[in-house]
Amino acid sequence: MSFRAWYTVHKWTSLIATLFLLMLCLTGLPLIFSHEISHALGTSADPPQLAPGHTGRASIDAIVADAQARRPQDVLQFLVAEADEPDLIYVRMADRIDSPGLTAFYTYDARTGQFLSEYPLGQGFMDVMLRLHVDMYMGLGGTLFLGLMGLLLAASIVSGIYVYGPTMKKLRFGSIRRDRASRLKWLDQHNLLGMVTLVWLLVVGVTGTINALNQPIFAAWQASELKALAEPFRGQPPVTGPVSTEAALKAALAAAPGKSLSFMAYPGNDFATPQHFMAFMQGDTPLTSKLLSIVMIDARSGQVVTTGEMPWYVSTLMLSQPLHFGDYGGMALKVLWLVLDLLSIWVLWSGLVLWWKRRHVTAEQRQKALQGMPEQVTG
Incomplete structure (x- = not known):
């Protein structure tokens, strides 16, 4: 596939799924600590202390x-x-x-x-968070729809790798062009954090689809x-x-x-x-x-x-x-899941900002970009 084809796949899979993925990331934050939050809210009971030696x-x-x-x-x-x-x-x-x-x-x-x-x-x-995360109060149809959003996320990530590839040839990994147009700074942050969270997003996207x-x-x-x-x-x-x-x-x-x-x-x-x-x-x-x-x-x-x-x-x-939900390695893995979830929220949000900014790029700026003019209008 050509760069333009990969870019089209990345753009539309991201746009279609982003709002739902933002909702899933936001509702997923408390669900990572559902056990701890349920205990704190008093909806989950702790076993009482018994006399020493009680084994019955x-x-x-x-x-x-x-x-x-x-x-x-x-x-x-x-x-x-x-x-x-x-x-x-x-x-x-x-x-x-x-x-x-x-x-x-x-x-x-x-x-x-x-x-x-x-x-x-x-x-x-916690019940509201769970229902929104699982089926948006729409039953099996909502669950399967969110599973489809997980597949779109996977397609967005894979296509994003190919879109980011040409940029990597020109810039050192992790570079943020702070002295250029604001859109380029957003783009660099989006690309960097997207690569940092790539594996995690693939994992939660695929497992979310399986869970659906x-x-x-x-x-x-x-x-x-x-x-x-x-x-x-x-x-x-x-x-x-x-x-x-x-x-x-x-x-x-x-x-x-x-x-x-x-x-x-x-x-x-x-x-x-x-x-x-x-x-x-x-x-x-x-x-x-x-x-x-x-x-x-x-x-x-x-x-x-x-x-x-x-x-x-x-x-x-x-x-x-x-x-x-990161429920394998105790509290350490849950904290890691929390950090990666927050970073993913920023990736999704910055993607929306980039799309919105691109909509306001003029036709004249696009033409200059195609002719090799300043790249602050490209991306």
Whole structure:
């Protein structure tokens, strides 16, 4: 492709996506520290201090019974755990077992069974930031649209490398022509910071696009692997009445040594079968804690039916989600993500400024530039 073609690609992919990317960068700033902000706002509970030497664990059945008693009109959907909060357990409830929405998200002390908090669903600052970042309150259509903006970002970055290439032959890397026209200073800053943030922007753009496919990816797993697991039991009646969550969890932990629970779906949920619990287990290292294996447990007997690994496309999604928000290397990586996010906001903003300034370059100035006149009107 010619320089002009690369420039056209860079210009239009940037213009189309920039406003949405600015919104994503701005809303992504607090989401990088979502865990810390939720604790500061009081919407996420810390496990209380217990007496030294306390090593017991609460009855999971007692915990889910307490949750059910708080909302007797609703049903249990998921039991959820987090690798970095081993002393907490979460119970998710909904009006129906297969409902995509939820009515309550309770936090319990996994050591004592004490109820700690109810997460405020659909309200608060962090919820607004998350919804804007994920789907702009437009559901799956909004999510897929933002995924498309991630692809445009990747195209803008690749084309920007080719556009910046000829400039690199004339200038030392990192040069800012402060003694020239203001537009050239903006251009040099835009190019410099664009190169500094290039890899990071590619990473968050690509992982953001993968994350936008969250629903289609799990729908593919449900329609293939999960359907195949459920097929031998298709003629059996669904489980009704009380079942033991604790027995299912103990069976899952025994079947997956060295792993802990990420979440467990109740029978009848879209992530399980009508007769079985489905436990999704995670490893104990920074990498394997982001990957999932499955344990299928008979809800009536509490016996493990089968175990397995999630397919590659689900694993790709699981790895991309924490990488998108810098959730791999503790606080140091989050701070780095913050700095790169702020620099990216400046790159996007300076790109808009350059486009706006270029619109006001006169035809006479353009003609002079083409004839080799002063380059402050080029770029």
